[in-house]
Amino acid sequence: MYRDPEISDDIRQSMVAWRRDIHAHPETAFEEHRTANVVAQALTLMGLPVHRGLAVTGVVATLRNGDGPSIALRADLDALNMQELGGGNKPHISTCQGKMHGCGHDGHTAMLLGAAAHLARHKPFKGTVHFVFQPGEENEGGGRVMVDEGLFEQFPADAVYGMHNFPGMPRGQFGIRVGTMTAYLDTFEITVTGKGSHGAMPETGIDSIVVASQLVNALQTIVSRRTGATQSAVVSVTQIHGGDTWNVIPETVVLRGTVRTLDAAIQDKTEAAMRQICEGVGQTHGARVELNYMRGYPGVVNTPAETAAAVAAAASLVGEAQVHTDIPPAMGSEDFAFMLQKRPGAYIAIGAGEGDNDPPVHNPYYDFNDNILPLGAAYWVALVQQQLPAD
Template structure:
C-alpha cells in the first residue's frame, strides 16, 4: 500500500476534523477552541504537546529511532473576518468569521500526517508539528519565531504548504528562491489648515497634497526599481473631509507594498518617506508617516526545495509537480520561519472548476476535502525521505 492509499483510509477522520474547525472559525490569536482540539488530538496520538507560543500556538513533537536530526512541519490555524455565504452543514456558526483561506484544511492535513507517523514511526529522528495562529494580517509566524520557536524546538529545516484553487487536486507547485512577496503596510497623515472651499487660498489643502503624494509614489516602481525585479505600491484608502464645501484639516492615505527583494523593500520605504515629507513641506503642511514590515518575502532555500520536489513527485508523480511555478505577489508569514531556518513552501491543488475552484478570501470558498490525503501524504513522504528509518 502506498502512503497516499494509506492516508485515504483516514480521509473520513480528517474530513470530520476539518469541517468541525471550519464550522467554528477563530481569528488571529483567538484560536482557543481550535488549539484545544489540535492539542487533544496530538495527545491522543501519543505525542508530547507544547502550548503557549504566540498565545494560541501548538507544537507536537514526535521522536522515532535513535537519530538526533529534526525537521519542522507547519500549518496555520486562523480564520478571516468575513461573513460566509455557503449553505452547507459545516458553514460558520460565527457571524462575520469564516475559514476562507483553507487553514482548516492545512490543519487537518498536518494532523492526518501526525496521526499516521505516530502510528507507524517509520522514520528516524524528531518531527515538530507546528500549528501556528494569526497568519492573516498579524504575522503569528513571526511572533512564534520571536518567542523562541526554534530555540525550544531546534530543526535543521522547516516546511510549509498552502492549498491553491485553480490547480487540480493531486498536483503541486513550487519554485526555488522567492515564492511569495513581502507585505508592508503604510499610513500617511497629512495635516494642513482647514477652511472654506470657496477660499482655498486661506487654507492648506491636504487632499491636494495627498493626490500629489500618491502620484509621486507611483514613480518609485517605474523609476527606482530595477525592471528585472518586481514591486508593487498600492494606496488603497484615502480618508478626508466631512462635506462638500469645507477643506479638511487632515488627509490619511493607507496601503500596502510588495516585493521579493529585501533591498528593494528598504529602498521603497526610504523613497516613500522622503517623497511624503518633501511634498508635505512643499505644500506647507506636516506629514506623519508610519511604515510596518509585517511580512518578509517567502524565500525557498535550494537544497530544501529539492527535497520538497522529490517528496511531492514520490506522492503524485513527476508530471503532477510544477517545480518552476511563477512566484506570487501575495504574502505569507511563513517567510519569517524561512528567514530563521532553511526550508520550503509549496502549493497543493484545491481544484480547478466547481469543487475547490473558488478563490481564497471569498465568502463562497471552501477547502476541498479530496485534497486532504494528498497533502497529508506529502508530509509523511517528506519526513520519511528526510529522516529515513534504519534500513529504509
C-alpha cells in the same frame, strides 16, 4: 493521475472528520481555543507529548524515533472574519456568524494531523519531527509570535516546512520555487498637515487636499519610473481622509495604503523613495508630510536544498511532471515567512482544483477540498521519510 498515497482508511476518515468539525467551528487570531483543543486531543490520543500556549493558542507535538536530524512541519489554525455562503451542499457550514475557514487552514490542520497519526503509528524514520500548529496566520502574524516566544529554542529543528492549498492548481499537482514565493507586505500612513483656511480664500492657507492629491500621483512614479520592468512592486493608496464641509480647506489629510514587493532590496528602495517623495512634495508646498511606513509580513523565501527536498517528496507521490518547480511568486503574503527567517525551509503549494470554477481562497463560497487530504498527509510523510531516513 497519481499513485494513491498509502494513508490508511481510518486516518483518511479521521482527517475528513477533523476538517469538517474545525470548519463548522471557525475561530480567528489567538482565539483558536476550541480548535487547539481538538488538535491537542487528537495528538494526545496518538501518544505524542503536546505543548500548548506558544502565541496563546499554538500547539506543538513532538515525535522522536532514535537519533537523527530534526524537522518542523507547520500548519495554521485560524479562520477569517467573513461570512460563509452556499450552505445547501455544505453540512459542515460555519456555525459562527461572520467567521469562516475561507483559506483552508482547517484542511492544513487536518492534513498535518493525518501525517502525525501515520508517522506515530509506523515510525518510518530516524530523528525528531515537530508538528507545529500556529494561530493567527491571517493579518496577525501568529508565526512571528511563536518564533519570538521561542519556538525554535524549545523545539530545535534543522529545517521547517509549510504547505498551502491552491484551488487554482489542479488536484494532483504541486507548485514551488526557490527564492521568493510570496510578497513582502507593508502598510503606510501619510499625514499631510497644511494650514486650514476658507474654501474661498486658499491663498490664506496651505491646501492639504492639493498636497495629498500630488502625493498620490507622485507615489505612482515609484513603480512606473523607478522600478525596473522585470522587477515587481505595488504601491496602492487605498484611503484618503480629509475635509468635513463644502467651504473649508482642511488642516490635515490622511492617506493610507499598502506596498507589496518580492525582494528585500526593492522593498528598501520603495520605502526610501516614498520618504523622498513625501518630503519633497511637502517642501514644495510648505506643508508638513509625515510618513509612517510599517513593515508587515516579509516574503516567504524558500532555500535551495529544502526546496529540492520538498520537490523530491512531492514527485515521489505524483511524478516529476506534476510538480511545477518554477511557479510565479504570489503578491499575497504569508506569515510562515517569519519561520523561514530563522530556519532554512520550503513552502509548497498543493493543487486543490477540481475544474474551472473552483472558488478561490477568501471567497465566501470557498470550501477546502477534502479529496486532497490523503495526498497532503502523504506529502508530509514522504518528506519525513526522505529527510529523516530510517537507515
